[in-house]
Amino acid sequence: MEKWISGERLIQRFEEWAPKKLAYEKDKIGLLVGSLHKNVKRVLVTLDVLENVAEEAAEKHADLIVAHHPLIFHPLKYVRSDEGQGKIVTQCIKHDIAVYAAHTNLDIAEGGVNDMLAAQLGLRHTEILQPTYHEPLYQLVVYVPQSHADTMRQVLGDAGAGAIGNYSHCSFSVPGTGCFLPQSGANPYLGSVGKLEKAGEQRIEVTVPEHLLQSIVTKMIHAHPYEEPVYQAIPIKNKGKAYGLGRIGKLPEAVPFEQYCLLVKEKLGIDGLRAVGPADALIRTVAVSGGDGNSLIPFAKYRGADALISGDIYYHTAHDALLSGLNVIDAGHYIERVMKEGVQQYLTQVIKEEHSDTEVLISESVTNPFRFIV
Structure with a gap:
């Protein structure tokens, strides 16, 4: 006889890894749509919750969507079933699909998004770039x-x-x-x-x-x-274990910036990126932040990084980085899709430990709003 894990228990175990207390104060994390008071037969893991993801979840009979980016970040003035986020919310409610988001808490968590990116980039001896919380x-x-x-x-x-x-x-x-x-x-x-x-x-x-x-x-x-x-x-009052945003680590050997940009494209599986800095600058110490990295530029510079890889860098912030001598790679926010495989692996292990038959799927829907035209 098949055994299903309850939504409450699954999220309880998930938050052992990425507790809500790690998140930024105004971050819209947690359960955003539906209820966890039910058995979960199938989970769909996604970076974003767009219309195509909601349709995929319905087609695959998912009971729960676990996302990185919150479906509802700014308060909704209305919920219409024919447009905008209301269309997605309505579809999820119609098919009894709960939507749960782990955002900055998953960025900050040990083994979370930034650690996944650092590992994918082959960084060694990684440390937290900006501590934000001490247990x-x-x-x-x-x-x-x-x-x-x-x-x-x-x-x-x-x-x-x-x-x-x-x-x-x-x-x-x-x-x-x-x-x-x-x-x-x-x-x-x-x-x-x-x-x-x-x-x-x-x-x-x-x-x-x-x-x-x-x-x-x-x-x-x-x-x-x-x-x-x-x-x-x-x-x-002693400080306990530190948690924080971004990671900083070392490459096996120094490489020219232009060459490293091509290497980042390959390792992250992206079509293109924006680079700030001279092509011949040598890169050995690298900082990484999957999301908005603008606030981390001073920390990266202070910690001795030769380059910062980020998902979002503003135009004038790029000027500031250039003036400070810090090379920057804007690889796009979509690089955080690395979390899909990492979350699937974690939840699959949890389900195994709970002796459940619940299935965890990775969303196949593309949610990147950008494409490169060259």
Whole structure:
């Protein structure tokens, strides 16, 4: 018997990779059309949601469209079934197709759009170009009997607590004395009801990233011998893992700018591009941003990039880049279609882990509004 994953569960798992908190504040992400309160038999992954994509989704009996660019970005003044975005919305509702968008959160996510582009371009030793978010950290403190201290440290470390740089299972412990008085109805691990008990304990401290806090606390409580474990989760001001826009990395060797432009065309599978900079400039360090890269030019220059590859560069911004000595390649926003294969792979793995028979398809519809005439 076939088993389908629910839309809510599928998106919950997807947002483990690209959580909404990573997105820009006014970005129109998440569920835009329809409902996730249903089983999903087929998912269609697309860069944009245009009329041809909606038609394709209906023909392929998709229950959910997962897109990078939001179908509804600016508020709609009306929804007409015969024109504009209203025509697309109406078609999706008619065929009970939900539309979900992951935009800047998927750009910023580790392994997201910009990492996919960097990999496709063959960049090495990539780093975040512009940090936009640092995950909050907590200090988790738990008190355990001396006899269970080593076990507890192991459980916490195995769950992801105490990870600092290239080190794991980092913790700090202080011995002390715990004091408690079991009341009626208690089933104490040590001592007896109505009698004050003193026990040798250790205070164990570990750092925990926010996204792991709940699962680590759950595992800590499960491993603790006490009926009522005593613990604290305290926010700390240390900066956690960084997330951000763009990536910067190295080419295997320096190449002239003109030659590199041709290489970018080949690797990204595009018909043409716009280049800013002298043909003979040597390119070794490259920054990349799949979408609008105008705001990233100062960051690329500051980080020592020889060239910035972007999906959108404005005319006057190109002048600024030229004056600063930064070479720029405007490869077009459509290069972000690389996300279709990446999202399909991720969702397929999720569905496998969930033991579901749901199918994930890549949209075959072309949504690039531009074509080259030479």
